[in-house]
Amino acid sequence: MRKILISTAVAGGVLAAATAQAADKVTIQLKWVADAQFAGYFVAKDKGFYKEANLDVTIKPGGPDVAPEQVIAAGGADVVVDWLPAALAAREKGVPLVNISQTFQRSGLELTCLKSSGIKSPKDFPGHTLGVWFAGNEYPFLSWMAKLNIPTDGGPKGVKVLKQGFNVDPLLQHQADCISTMTYNEYWQIIEAGVKPEDLIVFKYSDEGVATLEDSLYAIGDKLKDAAFSAKLARFVAASDRGWEYAIQHPDEAVKIVLDNDTTGAQTEVHQKHMMAEVAKLITDSKNPLGYLNPADFDRTVSILLSSKSTPVITKKPEGAWTHAVYEESKKTWTPPAAK
Amino acid sequence: MRHDRVLATAALTAIAALALPLGDTGSWQDHPPELALWSAMIAIALFSFFRPAAMAMMAGLCLVGALAGAVALYLLLQDGARGDAAIGLWIGLIGLAALVWRALERGAALGAETRSTPVNLAVPAAFGIWLLYLWQMLTIGFGVPSVLLPPPTQIATSLAASAHVLGEDFVQTFVKSMIPGYVIGCGAGFLVGVLIDRVPFLQRGLLPVGNLVSALPIVGIAPIMVMWFGFDWQSKAAVVVVMTFFPMLVNTIAGLGALSRMEGDLMRTYAASYGQTLRLARLPAALPFIFNALKLNSTLALIGAIVAEFFGTPIVGLGFRISTSVGRMDIALVWATITVAALTGSAAYGAIALLERSLTFWHPSFRRV
Numbered sequence: 001m002r003k004i005l006i007s008t009a010v011a012g013g014v015l016a017a018a019t020a021q022a023a024d025k026v027t028i029q030l031k032w033v034a035d036a037q038f039a040g041y042f043v044a045k046d047k048g049f050y051k052e053a054n055l056d057v058t059i060k061p062g063g064p065d066v067a068p069e070q071v072i073a074a075g076g077a078d079v080v081v082d083w084l085p086a087a088l089a090a091r092e093k094g095v096p097l098v099n100i101s102q103t104f105q106r107s108g109l110e111l112t113c114l115k116s117s118g119i120k121s122p123k124d125f126p127g128h129t130l131g132v133w134f135a136g137n138e139y140p141f142l143s144w145m146a147k148l149n150i151p152t153d154g155g156p157k158g159v160k161v162l163k164q165g166f167n168v169d170p171l172l173q174h175q176a177d178c179i180s181t182m183t184y185n186e187y188w189q190i191i192e193a194g195v196k197p198e199d200l201i202v203f204k205y206s207d208e209g210v211a212t213l214e215d216s217l218y219a220i221g222d223k224l225k226d227a228a229f230s231a232k233l234a235r236f237v238a239a240s241d242r243g244w245e246y247a248i249q250h251p252d253e254a255v256k257i258v259l260d261n262d263t264t265g266a267q268t269e270v271h272q273k274h275m276m277a278e279v280a281k282l283i284t285d286s287k288n289p290l291g292y293l294n295p296a297d298f299d300r301t302v303s304i305l306l307s308s309k310s311t312p313v314i315t316k317k318p319e320g321a322w323t324h325a326v327y328e329e330s331k332k333t334w335t336p337p338a339a340k
Numbered sequence: 341m342r343h344d345r346v347l348a349t350a351a352l353t354a355i356a357a358l359a360l361p362l363g364d365t366g367s368w369q370d371h372p373p374e375l376a377l378w379s380a381m382i383a384i385a386l387f388s389f390f391r392p393a394a395m396a397m398m399a400g401l402c403l404v405g406a407l408a409g410a411v412a413l414y415l416l417l418q419d420g421a422r423g424d425a426a427i428g429l430w431i432g433l434i435g436l437a438a439l440v441w442r443a444l445e446r447g448a449a450l451g452a453e454t455r456s457t458p459v460n461l462a463v464p465a466a467f468g469i470w471l472l473y474l475w476q477m478l479t480i481g482f483g484v485p486s487v488l489l490p491p492p493t494q495i496a497t498s499l500a501a502s503a504h505v506l507g508e509d510f511v512q513t514f515v516k517s518m519i520p521g522y523v524i525g526c527g528a529g530f531l532v533g534v535l536i537d538r539v540p541f542l543q544r545g546l547l548p549v550g551n552l553v554s555a556l557p558i559v560g561i562a563p564i565m566v567m568w569f570g571f572d573w574q575s576k577a578a579v580v581v582v583m584t585f586f587p588m589l590v591n592t593i594a595g596l597g598a599l600s601r602m603e604g605d606l607m608r609t610y611a612a613s614y615g616q617t618l619r620l621a622r623l624p625a626a627l628p629f630i631f632n633a634l635k636l637n638s639t640l641a642l643i644g645a646i647v648a649e650f651f652g653t654p655i656v657g658l659g660f661r662i663s664t665s666v667g668r669m670d671i672a673l674v675w676a677t678i679t680v681a682a683l684t685g686s687a688a689y690g691a692i693a694l695l696e697r698s699l700t701f702w703h704p705s706f707r708r709v
Contacts, residue, residue, distance in 0.1 A: 067666060067667060067669070069669055073488065074488060089668055090487070090669045093487055093669040093670065094485055095485070134660075134663065134664040134667055135663065135668075138664070154654070160654065161655050162652065162653070162655070163571075163654070163655055165563065165566075169567055170652070173567055175571055
């Protein structure tokens with residue numbers, strides 16, 4: 001009897017010690033499926049950067065019907081990757097999302113048109129059919145059309161808008177003259193489907209002055225008030241940035257890691273290599289250090305969203321929607337090498 | 341004295357609620373009007389327990405008591421009773437639920453006894469209103485975020501504000517997508533059913549194919565239909581055709597075999613041709629089965645039209661509205677769209693049921709026992 005008691009006490013002690021040293025759990029919800037758009041997180045996990053930061057990270061891939069704002073509102077994640085317009089809209093609807101780090105400094109959103117449709121510049125849009133993603137991705141398009149004064153309800157002076165699925169079929173099937181694409185994803189799907197770049201004309205939202213901030217990290221504001229949670233996220237941001245830096249320096253290895261993490265088996269190496277190269281451009285083509293949210297960029301996105309009068313994305317200027325605190329604390333754990 | 345446990349529960353929990361706190365808004369004594377209404381409800385519950393009356397009287401009395409209690413609790417909620425602290429409110433809600441139960445049960449018994457249509461319509465309506473009331477109390481009382489579940493008042497506001505938009509969506513989905521698809525699908529199913537009856541050899545070949553086609557999941561065929569027929573209503577109608585074809589086919593075949601031997605022999609003694617027998621005897625006998633399929637298909641058609649719109653649509657339609665409003669976190673508009681879809685589906689089903697009633701009045705299922 002005594003032996004049993006002693007061995008149980010020892011086992012209990014060992015367990016307690018083990019749990020005391022267990023890593024902090026973090027769950028991140030991605031905005032889309034597991035591909036090179038999120039290479040930094042997969043690289044950080046596979047290369048052990050999260051483990052070194054004493055973090056046990058679960059990466060949840062998204063998909064066509066996963067809204068990261070809903071997942072975090074329901075408590076399914078600690079931090080999400082989302083686009084700023086959708087996060088601000090959710091903030092107004094009562095989900096207190098706060099930007100803790102800006103990953104993509106440039107926008108990759110563009111409208112790709114067939115040259116055969118006769119469109120040479122945005123002034124030629126009226127009378128044509130344009131494919132637009134919805135589910136939170138339509139805000140930059142609506143702002144752009146409002147800026148050009150083109151109605152979107154399909155009259156003779158307006159454009160006919162189709163709710164595009166997350167594929168490029170409307171362009172390939174000639175059901176739309178132009179479709180929404182990302183520089184790193186759908187554009188290459190069109191090329192890989194056999195269309196030649198010379199047959200396409202591309203309008204980048206950043207060139208048109210209607211680009212908004214895209215992939216960034218968000219957490220619930222009330223939870224950030226807890227110092228332990230905020231510190232945990234700071235270590236997470238540091239390790240993730242370290243993963244991004246590694247992915248940008250070693251793109252082929254990053255692509256391999258991403259493909260290993262793709263449980264659907266739908267991604268191809270060719271496509272992921274294009275994606276990694278384009279995503280790297282969006283992160284590095286800026287004076288802002290990796291992960292830093294430039295308040296001027298934030299304000300520019302807000303003014304674009306406020307300017308679309310017909311379909312208001314947000315109705316008032318957001319307060320307290322971003323913080324540098326987590327980023328500043330993350331720099332104590334790891335700093336990106338000096339910008340070139 | 342009869343032991344009406346439900347009424348006893350109602351009275352006892354209502355009295356217990358009086359002793360419990362109401363969270364931030366103090367206690368019952370701070371709210372005289374609510375206290376008065378609540379006491380009225382307790383009085384009615386006790387009176388009904390000790391002096392059970394006839395059905396109509398009991399139903400009416402319990403209803404009045406329940407209304408008083410419901411108003412009292414709602415006013416307390418408006419005054420700020422929230423969350424776990426307002427335990428008096430929640431215990432009171434349980435007591436109110438018991439009283440509502442007794443009121444509805446007596447009302448249903450009254451409706452069955454007297455077969456009065458107003459009563460038989462009022463009792464389910466009252467139950468629906470009670471569910472909406474519970475929904476409102478629980479979402480506001482426990483501070484449920486509106487992006488997860490908005491309260492009914494917010495949904496009603498959204499419905500009123502977006503009535504114009506939802507009207508256009510209704511036209512796109514119901515009038516332009518669902519009706520053509522429904523007519524073509526049911527019509528094709530019926531014609532193929534008659535064809536199979538005429539040429540029995542076809543049954544072996546066509547029935548399994550029809551079975552396979554109906555088993556295809558909508559989320560699989562919808563994108564393919566969009567690719568074949570384009571983004572507009574034609575692809576949605578095509579999805580509806582695929583979904584409604586097989587149930588109609590199977591029911592038509594079953595219906596055409598429903599004519600009893602005696603009547604079939606009688607037609608033969610009259611030297612009736614195939615066409616005459618079909619028109620005068622077999623189709624009328626098949627009507628109950630055909631209406632069965634029509635009612636089933638009305639539900640399937642609406643589901644098909646809405647789900648097909650998730651996969652590519654010009655920017656109008658009930659399915660489009662649901663999927664984009666979810667993306668914009670405008671959950672109240674999602675529920676408003678769901679309300680429109682539910683009302684449409686119920687109205688369509690009801691219309692077909694009425695038509696069935698007038699054409700197949702002779703069927704035993706319509707006899708009142």
